[in-house]
Amino acid sequence: MLCCAGREWHWGASLFSQRRGATQSSSPCLQAWGYLMRHRAFRDxxxxxxxxxxxxxxxxxxxxxxxxxxxxxxxxxxxxxxxxHQQQAIACYGPMAGANL
Structure with missing residues (x-):
């Protein structure tokens, strides 16, 4: 689960789905998620x-x-x-490296 701006987001078939309420733009969350994954892959x-x-x-x-x-x-x-080296890390661990927060 990823929390962004006070909302709970869950990994799903459509990449992210909001747990409650109407679907909203997840672009800022996705950008933060991508940064976090690259950072964690590089660290690992x-x-x-x-x-x-x-x-x-x-x-x-x-x-x-x-x-x-x-x-x-x-x-x-x-x-x-x-x-x-981030590219090397992503190639090594895959695009979802560090997804198990």
Whole structure:
């Protein structure tokens, strides 16, 4: 079950169905769900691949030094690594990785 904006959503044949009331747009919930699944797949992938986790740590350390307090630059510095390894994680664990919240 996924809770979004105070409503309970359940995994179903139509992807998500609202438990009570009229069907409403679930787009914000689906976007949050997709982000959460990618994040959890990446986390699980790092836990299963210590060499990748070590490389990610090194990238974060370099980014912190080079980007100082510029969060946008820090995030951009890590982005290519994260994007690549998120795709690897999804390929490894499937698109529903981390669905068992």
């Amino acid at each position: 992938y790092l836990m299963a691949h210590p060499d990748v986790a070590q490389a990610y740590g090194a990238i974060k350390r370099v980014a912190a030094i080079e980007c100082k307090n510029d969060m946008a630059a820090y995030m951009q510095h890590k982005n290519r690594f994260i994007q690549y």
